[in-house]
Amino acid sequence: MIGLIKKDLLIIKSNLKQYIVICLLVFFLSLNGNDFAYFLPVFLSMSIYISTFSYDNLSNFDSYAISLPVKRKNIVKAKYLGSLLMFVLGCLFTLGYAFILSLFRDINFIEILITVYGGFIGIIVLEAILYPLIFKFGIEKGRVFLFVIIAFIGAIFGIALEIGDLTIFSKILNNKIFIILINLFIIGLFLLSYYIARRIILKKDY
Amino acid sequence: MRIVISNSSKVPIYEQIKKEIIRGIGNKELNEGDALPSIRVLAKDIRISVMTIKKAYDELEKEGYIVTQAGKGSFVAPQNIELLREQKQREIEKYMDNIIEIAKQYNISKREILDLMEFMYGSD
């Protein structure tokens, strides 16, 4: 299974230059005071990992992998663990870059942490919903699902902002029990997604 | 040693292998006690299936040309070279019978046959 994660990392490495360019771009943009940039590395880590599904599919590696001495469940495990790894790297990158930015101007680290945490929740939920869909229906349809899910979430937030009362969020964020519950829920969702994906792959014909 | 197999010949491949080995024994390229290449190695070297070679070796053993020792391989058996030569001479006699029959049928003289033989055998 580690071999498969290495494979994904090597795929990512092959596109490294592009990613670095994007990150640098984002960095320079945010020098002007655009804080949206904090979201990006974290978000990028997700889209990077999803791209490995595409590369696998192009070479039919998903079929080839079955002929390797790797259990089917570990093929799934590699993707989930690899995604987490990539997310952690994304966070480190964000923190590092925020630190560098703080040398140029004032940075509110608490705000960054909250943003990253928000990204964490968003991405974990997204991947938890998306990955089983990709495993079941393939990456082509998966991209469509990705779009739909994002649009859906966006719509919900949009509506919430319209009719909702933003003070609810501050109340939620100050309630420690609620935060713990949310974390547990997220972790549970991720694990559930892993088990579903595992079951899908165990039975799949390529 | 020389083993040459022809794909287009009507003679089955295992027979050809046999013949080549027997020839090798006959003209002293292979001597009593010499080790034959193992079946698998020979299969690789002349690019023929293992089973074909095994068939050739089995028959060679049955006919007394080679002996196989389990775990050690196949070796040229003590040959009665004289016996072999006699066998081959009898074969030649049969061919000669054919030649003479055809010659007589088509009125080709003995002189012509002998001249042809001179020409074709070349110098001794």
Added chain:
Amino acid sequence: MEIEIKDLEKSYDNFSLKIPELKIPKGMIVGLIGENGAGKTTLIKCLLNIITNYKGIIKIEGKTKEEIDFNDIGVVLDNMFYPDVLKVKDLVTIMTSIYNNFSKEVFYQYLEKFNLPKDKQIKTLSKGMKKKLELASALAHKPKLLILDEATSGLDPVVRREVLDIFLEFMQQEDHTILISTHITSELERIADKIIFMNEGRIILNEEGDTLIEDYGVIRCGEKEYKMIDKEDIIRCYKNKYDYEILVKDKNRLENKYKDMVIDKISLDELMVLMIKGE
């Protein structure tokens, strides 16, 4: 490593694979031939558990599909490999972690032998070079069983000869087995210990290689002679404009029976055509 198949069935909308029984003993080179769509790839996918929802039992070295150790199986498949953005040398990193017995040295030896560049991405390789890389990857982890689906297609004859020699070298070990499915029957004819012939999802012929070459034959004759041949002796028959081609077995016996007729040796290609087109 031996392969045992029993009652294998897999159905699709317009195709079904049905193999009641098949045994591939170890120590053999087995050729799997047939037209495109005959079921060769389906069979191989079932063997490798790439297709896992099939009826029947497949055992490799006595182990069922959940227990098979793929460390011992080397695979070259049609159009399936590592993502081609990876570089050749990346495969070393990956395969070291995947296989128990992966040998970097052996892999590099093959790279050198095949003239494959270490630092290039797989996608920059020509079709033939990619196949050579797949072969190197399959061999570098010291398998006992090689399963090859069209492993030599796209390779020029010189390379094919090199690859053939590599297979023969692989077979020097008595417990090694090769199953190779291919269109290119010319090399298979002499070195295959067994030939399995598939058509429309069924095995229509399963013979030892030299039986096919020595025992099987073709009688080419006209209408008159055709009528003189026992129907029992005819395996397949194909009618051309001016002659009949008749596939027969047991050449020696029939040569004595039909003394005036010429029975030719048959090539695998001709065999394939007659088995499929004849009746």
